[in-house]
Amino acid sequence: AQSVTQPDIHITVSEGASLELRCNYSYGATPYLFWYVQSPGQGLQLLLKYFSGDTLVQGIKGFEAEFKRSQSSFNLRKPSVHWSDAAEYFCAVGLIATSGTYKYIFGTGTRLKVLA
Amino acid sequence: GAGVSQSPSNKVTEKGKDVELRCDPISGHTALYWYRQSLGQGLEFLIYFQGNSAPDKSGLPSDRFSAERTGGSVSTLTIQRTQQEDSAVYLCASSLGTSGREQYFGPGTRLTVT
Numbered sequence: 368a369q370s371v372t373q374p375d376i377h378i379t380v381s382e383g384a385s386l387e388l389r390c391n392y393s394y395g396a397t398p399y400l401f402w403y404v405q406s407p408g409q410g411l412q413l414l415l416k417y418f419s420g421d422t423l424v425q426g427i428k429g430f431e432a433e434f435k436r437s438q439s440s441f442n443l444r445k446p447s448v449h450w451s452d453a454a455e456y457f458c459a460v461g462l463i464a465t466s467g468t469y470k471y472i473f474g475t476g477t478r479l480k481v482l483a
Numbered sequence: 484g485a486g487v488s489q490s491p492s493n494k495v496t497e498k499g500k501d502v503e504l505r506c507d508p509i510s511g512h513t514a515l516y517w518y519r520q521s522l523g524q525g526l527e528f529l530i531y532f533q534g535n536s537a538p539d540k541s542g543l544p545s546d547r548f549s550a551e552r553t554g555g556s557v558s559t560l561t562i563q564r565t566q567q568e569d570s571a572v573y574l575c576a577s578s579l580g581t582s583g584r585e586q587y588f589g590p591g592t593r594l595t596v597t
Contacts, residue, residue, distance in 0.1 A: 401585060410487070410574060410588035411526075457525065461584075468531065468539045471516070471586060475525035 369394050371460055373474035380448050381482045388443040388477050390458030399461035400441040402432055405476075406454045414456075417441065428452070453481045485509070487589035489575050495595045496565055504560045504592045508577030515558050516578075516586060517550055521571040529573075532558065533580070565596045 370393045380386055392398060399418055403411040415426025422434040432443045441458060458474040488507045496502050508515050517529040528542040532552040543549070547565075552558040562569055572593050576586035 403588075408590075410590045411576075411586075412588070413585050416585055459526075468533075470528065470531070470539075472528075473518075473526040 369460075369462060369464070369472055371458055371472050371474040373456075373458055373477050375477045376475070377478050377480065379480040379482060382450050383447050386443075386445045386448045386452070386479070388456050388458075388479070390441045390443065390474060392439050392441065392458075392460045392472075394439075394460060394462050396462075397434075397436060400432075400434060401459040401461065401471075402426065402430070402441070402443045403457045403459060403473075404428075404454050405457065411457060414443070448479075448481055450481045450483060453479055455479070487575055487577050487587050489573075489589035489592050491592060492590065493593045493595075495597060498567060498596055499564055501561065501563045502565055502594065504562075504573050504594070506558045506560070506575030506577075506589060508556065508558070508575070509587055510556075511579070512577035512587070513555070513580050514578045514584070515552055516576045517558070517560050518574045518576065519544075519571045520574055520591070526574065529560070562594075565594075567596045570594055570596045 372391045401416045402414040405411045414430050415424050417424050417434045425431050430445050455476045455478045457476045461471050464470040490505045513534045515532045518526040530550045531539040547563045550560045572591040574591045575589045578584040578586045
């Protein structure tokens with residue numbers, strides 16, 4: 368079955384520390400890959416996306432993500448976290464479902480807490 | 484240009500009542516999606532509209548849920564005979580089309596069924 372797994376429900380880091388949020392997907396081919404961020408009471412904002420080409424993609428707010436085909440992973444990273452990065456992060460894949468329609472499947476999210 | 488807008492931002496209703504949630508997508512976006520986000524959960528796909536094609540309703544949890552999209556623009560999600568388990572944030576997103584286009588999300592409607 369097609370799925371997206373974010374194994375870490377909560378992550379706490381100190382401000383200035385590095386960050387890595389994990390994302391694994393299950394799909395027979397390479398899907399389109401996305402990371403979104405959701406601040407409290409807000410909708411989701413796109414951080415970055417991967418369609419093809421260079422497996423290391425840069426996004427907004429200093430985030431980057433690396434696609435690893437062999438591991439079916441698309442982990443999000445930031446070298447130095449800021450207090451304003453505290454939010455919930457969602458990994459998503461875009462793929463052709465068995466019904467033939469294009470769908471997005473979201474992970475359950477990782478809630479990031481940043482300590483001052 | 485305006486982003487995706489949703490109304491109301493908050494809705495409190497009594498169990499058994501019907502509710503309508505509205506979504507105004509970004510102008511020119513042909514694809515429109517509805518999701519449900521329950522506390523501590525990811526996004527649950529509900530329904531998808533693409534242009535003039537028949538909508539993909541495969542995510543609707545029961546026949547109490549329905550949605551329409553008029554004129555290829557505004558969409559309304561209707562929940563009939565609301566139940567407490569319907570309490571959630573309902574998110575709408577639009578995109579330029581399919582095949583990898585990113586989605587743009589509205590701020591959501593928080594529905595509370597008492």
